[in-house]
Amino acid sequence: MDHHFSPTVDSLQALARQVTQTSIEPMAAQVDAQCMWPAHSMAALAQAGLMGLHVPTALGGHGQGLQTLAAITETIGRACPSSALCFGMHCVGTAVIAAKATGYQQQHYLRAIAQGRHITTLALSESGSGAHFFLPATRLAADGDDFIVDGTKQFVTNGSHADSYVISTAAQQDGAAAPGGDFSCLVLDADAPGLQWQEPWAGFGMRGNSSRGLRLEGTRVPRRNLLGEQGDQVWYVFEVIAPFFLMAMAGTYLGVAQSALEATEAHLRMRRYAHSGESLADIESLQVRFAAMWVALEKSRGLLREAAARGDAGHPDALPYLLACKADAADTAVLLANEAMTLCGGMAYRENSRVAQMLRDARASHVMSPTTDLLKLWTGRSLLGVPLL
Numbered sequence: 202m203d204h205h206f207s208p209t210v211d212s213l214q215a216l217a218r219q220v221t222q223t224s225i226e227p228m229a230a231q232v233d234a235q236c237m238w239p240a241h242s243m244a245a246l247a248q249a250g251l252m253g254l255h256v257p258t259a260l261g262g263h264g265q266g267l268q269t270l271a272a273i274t275e276t277i278g279r280a281c282p283s284s285a286l287c288f289g290m291h292c293v294g295t296a297v298i299a300a301k302a303t304g305y306q307q308q309h310y311l312r313a314i315a316q317g318r319h320i321t322t323l324a325l326s327e328s329g330s331g332a333h334f335f336l337p338a339t340r341l342a343a344d345g346d347d348f349i350v351d352g353t354k355q356f357v358t359n360g361s362h363a364d365s366y367v368i369s370t371a372a373q374q375d376g377a378a379a380p381g382g383d384f385s386c387l388v389l390d391a392d393a394p395g396l397q398w399q400e401p402w403a404g405f406g407m408r409g410n411s412s413r414g415l416r417l418e419g420t421r422v423p424r425r426n427l428l429g430e431q432g433d434q435v436w437y438v439f440e441v442i443a444p445f446f447l448m449a450m451a452g453t454y455l456g457v458a459q460s461a462l463e464a465t466e467a468h469l470r471m472r473r474y475a476h477s478g479e480s481l482a483d484i485e486s487l488q489v490r491f492a493a494m495w496v497a498l499e500k501s502r503g504l505l506r507e508a509a510a511r512g513d514a515g516h517p518d519a520l521p522y523l524l525a526c527k528a529d530a531a532d533t534a535v536l537l538a539n540e541a542m543t544l545c546g547g548m549a550y551r552e553n554s555r556v557a558q559m560l561r562d563a564r565a566s567h568v569m570s571p572t573t574d575l576l577k578l579w580t581g582r583s584l585l586g587v588p589l590l
């Protein structure tokens with residue numbers, strides 16, 4: 202496939218690059234050091250009109266798909282991975298709302314998102330099912346024109362900062378949720394009664410994403426906030442959430458890998474020995490290691506772009522590409538950040554060095570659902586014609 206972007210994707214990526222340089226990169230170290238949710242990044246992306254990436258053009262958005270999401274999250278992730286994650290989860294939430302939006306949801310959520318007035322995000326994970334994010338135990342019970350929701354979500358990116366949360370639930374049966382039963386996705390407004398936020402997040406990496414637990418106790422949600430039909434969740438998980446999430450995360454971690462390569466190149470060129478006048482870039486074994494880093498990055502970028510292009514085109518064989526590209530980007534980000542830690546020598550080992558942050562941020566990739574373990578399993582299953590679940 203042709204991996205050159207269309208002029209529209211190119212211009213949106215150029216816009217994201219400009220926003221990143223002027224508003225996101227200058228604060229990236231502070232975001233990491235202070236576990237600061239990047240309000241400035243989200244505001245700058247909103248100001249540039251990028252929050253409605255996946256909102257249909259008829260509602261004021263860009264009507265874009267997977268390629269643009271991957272390109273933009275890579276651009277942001279290269280400078281501030283936490284900002285890329287926050288923006289990426291907003292985009293995934295938007296795509297989920299947009300997939301089967303009712304008239305009310307179009308006007309109330311999608312138009313506001315396109316105008317940069319509304320941040321949404323995804324709240325699927327629960328401690329009970331962990332990496333098996335498609336098995337919610339959060340209970341959904343019908344009550345007149347409303348639903349009553351009870352349960353606890355964990356690791357909600359943009360937690361307590363978003364205007365709405367796309368949550369997964371299971372219909373109540375005999376007083377308990379039935380995992381594997383009737384799944385539904387809802388969009389939950391931030392000001393709904395009964396939302397209790399747990400302690401703020403202080404992560405090993407991705408420290409600015411405000412990943413928080415959310416307890417829902419008897420939370421009343423109007424029926425109009427149901428996404429699609431009741432029981433549609435499996436469709437959402439595999440047709441919308443997975444592809445958009447995989448693109449956002451693969452793009453973000455490819456950005457981390459790119460910045461690790463750039464930091465390594467700068468150090469190899471700059472560091473020169475007094476005793477020989479030789480730079481690190483003159484040393485053959487380091488030239489070989491640097492080449493291996495570059496090859497790994499370009500292979501991952503090629504796989505990601507292939508996956509995005511196939512996903513956007515609705516290619517019948519897109520699935521293994523989509524599943525593989527996030528696991529592969531995760532492996533590459535960790536590999537390159539780790540190599541950068543060695544090749545950049547003692548300066549990289551300084552507490553909270555930029556390279557050390559890359560390694561910490563890269564590590565999150567393996568445990569973010571769908572996790573690397575599950576993605577590799579599912580890629581094999583999809584190639585062998587074995588059901589994923």
Ligand SMILES: Cc1cc2nc3c(=O)[nH]c(=O)nc-3n(C[C@H](O)[C@H](O)[C@H](O)COP(=O)(O)OP(=O)(O)OC[C@H]3O[C@@H](n4cnc5c(N)ncnc54)[C@H](O)[C@@H]3O)c2cc1C
Nearest residue numbers: 323324325326331332356357358407565568569570572574
């Ligand atoms: C920085 C960050 C941001 C996040 N943001 C969000 C968010 O916005 N929204 C959201 O819903 N969630 C989010 N999550 C949660 C994330 O998607 C995972 O659900 C969560 O990290 C899983 O953690 P756990 O401890 O429950 O894993 P566990 O379920 O305990 O798994 C531990 C390990 O076992 C492996 N494992 C489990 N089962 C199998 C199996 N059958 N075969 C092979 N290996 C297996 C997993 O791959 C994993 O590596 C975020 C997590 C992090 C770290």
